[in-house]
Amino acid sequence: MSRRFGVAWFALVPLLLAALAVGGVLFLRQGGFAPYRVPAGATHPLTATPEQVGRGEYIARLGICATCHTTRGGVPFTGGRAFATGYGTIHSTNLTPDAQTGLGGWSVEEFRHTMRNGVSRHGVLYPVFPYAHFALLRDDDLDALFAYLQQLPATARAPTPNRLEFPASWRPALVAWRMLHYQPATPDGGAGESPQQRRGRYLVDGLGHCAMCHGARRSMGSLPAAGYLAGGRIPGLGWYAPPLDAQQLRRYSTAELADYLRSGTSPHGTVYGPMAEVVYGSLRHLTPDDALAMAVFLKSVPAHVAVPNSAEPAAGPNRDADSGADLYKRHCEDCHARDGRGTDKGPPLVDAVAVTAPDPANAVRMILYGAMPPTTAGNPRPHSMPPFVQQLDSAEIAAVANHIRMTWGDRHSNLSAGDIDALHGIDVD
Amino acid sequence: MAHTLSMMRRRRRLAAEFCARAWVCLALLLMAASANAAADGLDERLAACAACHGTHGEGVSGAEYVPHLAGKPAGYLLEQLKNFRDGRRVNAQMTWLVQFMDDAYMEEIAAFYAAQPPRTRAADTGASDLTAAMRATAEQRVTHGDAARNVPACSACHGSELSGLEPGIPALVGLPAEYLIAQLGNWRNGIRHATAPDCMGEIARSLAPEDIRAISVWLSQQSHADAQPPAPAGAFVLPRACGNLPHAEPAR
Numbered sequence: 001m002s003r004r005f006g007v008a009w010f011a012l013v014p015l016l017l018a019a020l021a022v023g024g025v026l027f028l029r030q031g032g033f034a035p036y037r038v039p040a041g042a043t044h045p046l047t048a049t050p051e052q053v054g055r056g057e058y059i060a061r062l063g064i065c066a067t068c069h070t071t072r073g074g075v076p077f078t079g080g081r082a083f084a085t086g087y088g089t090i091h092s093t094n095l096t097p098d099a100q101t102g103l104g105g106w107s108v109e110e111f112r113h114t115m116r117n118g119v120s121r122h123g124v125l126y127p128v129f130p131y132a133h134f135a136l137l138r139d140d141d142l143d144a145l146f147a148y149l150q151q152l153p154a155t156a157r158a159p160t161p162n163r164l165e166f167p168a169s170w171r172p173a174l175v176a177w178r179m180l181h182y183q184p185a186t187p188d189g190g191a192g193e194s195p196q197q198r199r200g201r202y203l204v205d206g207l208g209h210c211a212m213c214h215g216a217r218r219s220m221g222s223l224p225a226a227g228y229l230a231g232g233r234i235p236g237l238g239w240y241a242p243p244l245d246a247q248q249l250r251r252y253s254t255a256e257l258a259d260y261l262r263s264g265t266s267p268h269g270t271v272y273g274p275m276a277e278v279v280y281g282s283l284r285h286l287t288p289d290d291a292l293a294m295a296v297f298l299k300s301v302p303a304h305v306a307v308p309n310s311a312e313p314a315a316g317p318n319r320d321a322d323s324g325a326d327l328y329k330r331h332c333e334d335c336h337a338r339d340g341r342g343t344d345k346g347p348p349l350v351d352a353v354a355v356t357a358p359d360p361a362n363a364v365r366m367i368l369y370g371a372m373p374p375t376t377a378g379n380p381r382p383h384s385m386p387p388f389v390q391q392l393d394s395a396e397i398a399a400v401a402n403h404i405r406m407t408w409g410d411r412h413s414n415l416s417a418g419d420i421d422a423l424h425g426i427d428v429d
Numbered sequence: 430m431a432h433t434l435s436m437m438r439r440r441r442r443l444a445a446e447f448c449a450r451a452w453v454c455l456a457l458l459l460m461a462a463s464a465n466a467a468a469d470g471l472d473e474r475l476a477a478c479a480a481c482h483g484t485h486g487e488g489v490s491g492a493e494y495v496p497h498l499a500g501k502p503a504g505y506l507l508e509q510l511k512n513f514r515d516g517r518r519v520n521a522q523m524t525w526l527v528q529f530m531d532d533a534y535m536e537e538i539a540a541f542y543a544a545q546p547p548r549t550r551a552a553d554t555g556a557s558d559l560t561a562a563m564r565a566t567a568e569q570r571v572t573h574g575d576a577a578r579n580v581p582a583c584s585a586c587h588g589s590e591l592s593g594l595e596p597g598i599p600a601l602v603g604l605p606a607e608y609l610i611a612q613l614g615n616w617r618n619g620i621r622h623a624t625a626p627d628c629m630g631e632i633a634r635s636l637a638p639e640d641i642r643a644i645s646v647w648l649s650q651q652s653h654a655d656a657q658p659p660a661p662a663g664a665f666v667l668p669r670a671c672g673n674l675p676h677a678e679p680a681r
Contacts, residue, residue: 071516072515072516072524072528073514073515073516277528277529279529280529335476345473345476369525370477370480371477372477372527372529373529374529374530375530375534380531380534381471381534381537382474382534383473383474384476386476386477386479387481387522387526388480389522390491391480391491426522426525428521428525428528
């Protein structure tokens with residue numbers, strides 16, 4: 001009996017040791033114990049210069065902070081906006097200096113630590129908060145951002161409870177997620193990059209956290225380095241974000257791309273969907289130099305190899321070719337032109353992301369519910385796209401979407417009425 | 430010499446005056462041109478609105494449930510655009526389209542529809558019948574209110590012609606009954622809000638539920654020849670506080 005136990009132990013011990021070793025390596029890889037040692041709160045009042053606060057406001061805009069940390073019509077920066085994930089709904093938090101519900105009493109060291117490590121006095125934060133990106137931010141930028149947030153009116157707002165499934169609902173489980181999917185960013189040397197490219201990389205990878213939507217997601221909502229800016233369906237939003245690289249952006253000159261970021265429009269297309277919110281809440285405030293730096297960097301990202309889309313229907317004959325062309329002539333041609341190259345009233349469809357993307361969601365959603373680009377200094381009176389959900393049924397929308405995507409997107413688009421039905425519904429929170 | 434000098438001075442002053450006038454004229458011309466340019470192309474830009482509200486806000490057949498916009502007071506229209514943007518009024522399609530729009534464009538859009546010929550003819554061609562009792566109730570409420578429930582007459586704020594009051598009170602004629610019922614229901618349920626004090630919220634919550642249908646159907650059947658404009662600002666005084674609009678002091 002005891003001998004059998006001895007044998008079992010003999011076999012188990014190496015297994016346990018191996019598991020511990022692997023766990024230890026993974027734990028060290030996510031940063032060891034350091035991220036969980038949160039510096040204490042403020043011991044002395046913060047002193048900030050007006051210049052610092054002004055810079056902090058610009059940084060808050062580029063970081064799109066208020067967009068995520070404000071509900072519709074709510075007090076800016078007081079949090080409560082809901083984020084749908086594959087594991088439930090998470091709500092953003094109050095960033096105003098309220099002592100009970102916000103960042104009142106925080107020290108700048110605590111703020112820096114939380115922004116960079118995703119761990120605050122309340123525990124490990126969910127990776128909806130883009131700390132992997134904010135880890136790249138310089139001390140002076142984080143300090144300016146903190147100075148700006150601390151001078152906002154302190155507004156109490158009780159946190160909205162998250163609604164998450166187990167084990168995601170149990171915060172310590174996030175340590176396991178970090179062991180599997182998180183590595184602290186090592187500031188990319190960007191060897192051989194010009195100062196302008198480095199500035200662009202800093203804005204894209206750091207403050208702008210563009211990869212949160214434009215990165216390709218893998219298991220458990222992770223964003224591995226391999227999918228960096230590779231594009232894909234944005235979780236929880238139902239829109240497709242294109243890859244950002246030299247190939248995808250080739251139709252834009254650098255100047256056009258910089259202007260597109262600030263104005264939300266260009267000769268090649270206009271922002272829509274979640275990107276309209278990013279331009280309205282953030283990018284329209286970019287300085288011309290920063291916009292140019294982002295454009296230069298984005299156009300230098302090496303082209304991604306197109307991943308075949310397993311969800312795309314197999315090539316087949318376009319059963320609705322005639323009705324699609326006819327519907328296009330009746331409803332679309334006036335603005336997008338017969339040859340799809342656009343007019344003063346509507347952007348070109350040739351080479352447009354919605355038309356060429358492997359994912360038809362953007363094209364279908366825009367036809368269903370229309371679009372109004374954000375108002376910006378460069379485009380103060382935007383042209384809108386009418387919704388067609390009142391006029392066309394799902395079969396007709398499928399036919400016209402197939403027509404557009406096959407004619408100018410070179411895609412084997414074979415959408416059915418059922419595919420359109422599945423994309424019905426507007427998510428506004 | 431002195432004579433020449435004063436001549437020169439006078440000439441210079443005349444020239445200066447002429448220049449100043451020319452500048453004023455030029456500025457006026459430019460303003461007129463830019464106002465023209467502002468209106469120019471707006472109907473094209475607002476293709477998304479036209480899909481449900483009509484090119485000039487006159488309504489669209491096939492979307493009768495949707496309210497018309499033509500000729501409603503600009504202040505009212507602007508308030509509604511802001512309400513949809515900021516979540517005080519709920520309609521996913523409307524919020525979807527206006528959520529990233531600044532006040533300046535909203536003001537221009539509101540002014541555009543306000544400037545169209547008012548659409549005050551009845552929207553419902555096949556409206557439900559009213560029983561004699563419902564009709565009597567509706568007429569009583571619209572013209573006299575419901576004192577027992579502290580509900581003022583509709584006409585006290587929306588005007589004896591029910592065509593609204595500049596700058597913030599819309600016409601009640603020309604709207605579909607379904608739309609009117611839905612709005613009163615939304616106010617009762619806290620889905621629709623107006624700028625505080627939200628008088629319509631108070632009124633909708635105070636109304637007898639059985640009156641809502643009678644009043645709405647009756648209103649939907651009233652019809653003016655088109656282009657019955659809202660009463661001018663100050664034509665009468667509201668009996669109670671509504672948003673920022675001028676109103677009578679409450680009786681003490």
